[in-house]
Amino acid sequence: MKLSADKLCCARGGRPVVSELSFSLSSGDGMMLSGPNGSGKTTLLRAIAGFGEITGGELHLDSLKDTDELSQACLYIGHHNAIKPQLSVQENIDFWASFGGGDVAAALASFSLEPIKDVPASMLSAGQRRRVGLSRLALAKRPVWLLDEPATSLDKASTKTLSQLMQSYLDEGGILIAASHTDFDITLNKNLVLGDQGTAL
Amino acid sequence: MNEFMAVLRRDIKLAAAQGGGLGMAIGFFLIVVSLIPFGVGPDLNLLARVAPGILWIALLLSVLLSLDRLFQADYEDGSLEHLVVGRAPLEFIIVAKVLAHWITTGVPLIMATPILGFFLNLEPDAFGILVLTMLIGTPALNFVGAAGAALTVGIRRGGLLLSLIVLPLYVPILVFGVSAVQSSMLGPDGSMQTMMILAAFTLASAALAPIAAAAALRANLR
Numbered sequence: 001m002k003l004s005a006d007k008l009c010c011a012r013g014g015r016p017v018v019s020e021l022s023f024s025l026s027s028g029d030g031m032m033l034s035g036p037n038g039s040g041k042t043t044l045l046r047a048i049a050g051f052g053e054i055t056g057g058e059l060h061l062d063s064l065k066d067t068d069e070l071s072q073a074c075l076y077i078g079h080h081n082a083i084k085p086q087l088s089v090q091e092n093i094d095f096w097a098s099f100g101g102g103d104v105a106a107a108l109a110s111f112s113l114e115p116i117k118d119v120p121a122s123m124l125s126a127g128q129r130r131r132v133g134l135s136r137l138a139l140a141k142r143p144v145w146l147l148d149e150p151a152t153s154l155d156k157a158s159t160k161t162l163s164q165l166m167q168s169y170l171d172e173g174g175i176l177i178a179a180s181h182t183d184f185d186i187t188l189n190k191n192l193v194l195g196d197q198g199t200a201l
Numbered sequence: 202m203n204e205f206m207a208v209l210r211r212d213i214k215l216a217a218a219q220g221g222g223l224g225m226a227i228g229f230f231l232i233v234v235s236l237i238p239f240g241v242g243p244d245l246n247l248l249a250r251v252a253p254g255i256l257w258i259a260l261l262l263s264v265l266l267s268l269d270r271l272f273q274a275d276y277e278d279g280s281l282e283h284l285v286v287g288r289a290p291l292e293f294i295i296v297a298k299v300l301a302h303w304i305t306t307g308v309p310l311i312m313a314t315p316i317l318g319f320f321l322n323l324e325p326d327a328f329g330i331l332v333l334t335m336l337i338g339t340p341a342l343n344f345v346g347a348a349g350a351a352l353t354v355g356i357r358r359g360g361l362l363l364s365l366i367v368l369p370l371y372v373p374i375l376v377f378g379v380s381a382v383q384s385s386m387l388g389p390d391g392s393m394q395t396m397m398i399l400a401a402f403t404l405a406s407a408a409l410a411p412i413a414a415a416a417a418l419r420a421n422l423r
Binding site: 011013072076078080083084086091100 | 203204206207208210211214215218219274277278279280282283284285286287288419422423
């Protein structure tokens with residue numbers, strides 16, 4: 001697997017944010033995306049995930065260029081956790097398993113959610129909600145992970161779990177792009193630093 | 202198909218768990234209809250004559266009331282992003298959501314209609330045909346409304362804008378829905394043609410509105 005961008009330009013709501021980015025990641029590569037607030041990290045991740053706006057340049061995953069197929073190969077975890085407060089933790093994960101496929105038991109085990117699986121999601125703390133959101137990483141096997149500030153509101157133990165999950169994913173040959181201000185226990189082998197104008201530094 | 206059923210089941214479950222949306226729509230329907238006799242006075246003949254129109258208008262306003270939340274919750278909690286890039290085409294997912302919304306709000310509202318018909322001195326003979334026209338015609342209200350809801354999903358307090366977009370589009374459905382009931386009062390078989398036209402509206406909107414709604418949702422995520 002190889003994910004490559006060639007002079008990629010992205011816009012947010014019609015306003016150009018990211019300009020002329022080029023990178024190339026193959027199986028087992030992890031890329032840390034950093035840069036000041038507003039430098040276009042989220043915009044870039046959303047564009048790769050398939051619901052952003054690509055205004056120029058090219059994005060390839062192997063021979064896949066068509067946005068629909070490319071976006072189905074990606075798993076995007078954004079700022080929101082996609083959790084329904086009226087449903088329990090288990091029901092939430094059940095829905096995503098029936099929608100995208102995957103193993104509910106593995107997802108529950110990944111961030112030790114079993115003790116709270118029957119709790120309505122509206123009763124969860126911010127960190128617990130984040131863990132439910134991140135448990136989707138263990139649910140469906142996708143070749144590319146796009147993580148936008150994945151460690152927000154996680155405690156130390158859960159951040160460690162996340163790091164381990166990322167490490168084993170890379171060992172299995174996954175491609176990972178993470179935008180984060182938190183230091184993980186693992187180091188990603190590539191770095192992309194965005195400047196104020198959304199260009200690579 | 203799995204994705205379709207998953208979304209349909211989840212939305213029905215959410216509506217049942219939440220409860221508020223349906224109770225509000227039925228309560229609104231009840232209050233609007235019961236206000237009419239106070240406004241026009243206790244003239245039973247007049248009420249019977251305008252009853253089908255009033256019931257239809259009150260019904261479409263009640264449907265509209267709950268429509269603005271159709272995509273909003275998914276948009277706010279981030280689910281929509283995942284629904285958009287799922288394996289099933291977004292258009293299918295939208296049909297599932299609209300169907301779930303119709304089952305959880307449209308059908309209960311229609312079931313409440315005969316009771317409200319008594320308030321307005323509607324002839325009991327017309328109850329059956331009224332319910333039938335509503336069953337045939339209301340899915341069109343939901344589908345057309347879904348396209349409007351998708352357009353206004355990113356706007357806070359988009360409900361009013363949604364009404365401005367959608368209500369003019371409801372005019373043909375209202376005209377044929379009411380005339381089907383009225384022509385059935387004149388004699389048997391009088392309402393067949395109008396029912397067919399109503400069914401055509403529903404089928405056309407079911408085919409076209411999801412495409413429009415999907416395009417609007419994608420544009421709103423950008």
